Amino acid sequence: MSETAGATPKKPVIPAVPAAEGSTTSRVLLVGYGILAGIFVLYAIGWALGLSRQTHIDRPEASALSQFMTILTSGLAIASGPLWFASVYILTRKNRTPVKLAWQVLGVVLLVPWVFIVPPIGSGGFN
Amino acid sequence: MTDTGVPGEDRSVVPGAVPNAEPPAVDAATAQSSQRHASERHDDAVSDAIQDDARASARGKLGWLSITVAIVFGLFYVYAFFVAISDIVDWSISSNAPWGFLIAALLLPVVIFAVAFWVGLRRNIFGKALVFILGLVVVAALTISLNVAGDAAAYSGGDTLAQQL
Numbered sequence: 058m059s060e061t062a063g064a065t066p067k068k069p070v071i072p073a074v075p076a077a078e079g080s081t082t083s084r085v086l087l088v089g090y091g092i093l094a095g096i097f098v099l100y101a102i103g104w105a106l107g108l109s110r111q112t113h114i115d116r117p118e119a120s121a122l123s124q125f126m127t128i129l130t131s132g133l134a135i136a137s138g139p140l141w142f143a144s145v146y147i148l149t150r151k152n153r154t155p156v157k158l159a160w161q162v163l164g165v166v167l168l169v170p171w172v173f174i175v176p177p178i179g180s181g182g183f184n
Numbered sequence: 185m186t187d188t189g190v191p192g193e194d195r196s197v198v199p200g201a202v203p204n205a206e207p208p209a210v211d212a213a214t215a216q217s218s219q220r221h222a223s224e225r226h227d228d229a230v231s232d233a234i235q236d237d238a239r240a241s242a243r244g245k246l247g248w249l250s251i252t253v254a255i256v257f258g259l260f261y262v263y264a265f266f267v268a269i270s271d272i273v274d275w276s277i278s279s280n281a282p283w284g285f286l287i288a289a290l291l292l293p294v295v296i297f298a299v300a301f302w303v304g305l306r307r308n309i310f311g312k313a314l315v316f317i318l319g320l321v322v323v324a325a326l327t328i329s330l331n332v333a334g335d336a337a338a339y340s341g342g343d344t345l346a347q348q349l
Contacts, residue, residue: 104325126263133324144318148303148311167322171329175336 082154089154090146093161097138100170104135107173137168238308249309254301257316264293264323271331278338285334289327296323 108131116124133140141164149157237247246254268290275281300319304312 108328126267130324130328133321134328137321137325140321141318144314148307148314148318168325169329170325172332175332 086154086157089158089161093158093165094142096165097142097168100138100165100168101135103170103173104137107170108135111172134170134172138164141168234309241306241308241312244306250312253309253312253316257313257320258297260320261293261297261323264327265290268293268327275338280338282334282337285330285337289330289334292326292330293323296326 116127119127142161145157145160145164149160152160233249237249240247241250268286271289272281272286275283275286296319297316300315304315307315
């Protein structure tokens, strides 16, 4: 941002600098972000479908706090992939491309929707 | 904020106050200026607090704002911790409790909070809040995953996870 703001007087320089600087890295980053965004969207769908199979999320006998936290946890889990993508995108803005992609891949590993993959067994679950 | 608010006020004043336009215009102008001064003073106090906190964070220290944010978000991590304790108590009467997953679910909020605290240590208050929210998201997703996996382990073979490992 500061580079473009400093370079505003010289107009022809602005398009030349980013294109010449990191054409390969930016292309890798763009493709990587595209793949990652697709994965995280699929994760959101997986979490939503997986949690919809869990019958014990709606528990009228539980306390109001417990019910609220269950809904909050379910919502955070469904949104976890897109939230991770957006948050890591913001938090690693000043980092190099491998660092950016490594943090994104960590999210792909951590946020796998096992609730969708593992077939529902028994009546137990999370509170 | 003040810029977006001013045109809206003008638009609401103009249709109703066509006959006597001048006195409301003066009143509105003074009201706007006083409001703007008040909001600027308010912004200054808030941004001062944020900048003080950011300066402390840059030195690796914790300002009062950082501590407050850590405590507020920490409450949600503590809730996940107590739910994990509750699950262990519930499972303790069972003969095939998935202890590995239960203990992992107990340690999870503690570890993730520590990681989030460390990652956000030198960031400003917005970065800290974002990292704590991201940590909560990970705790939520992994807690559900651990519960699902724990259930699968408990109900599949009859063996506990510890015996399976």
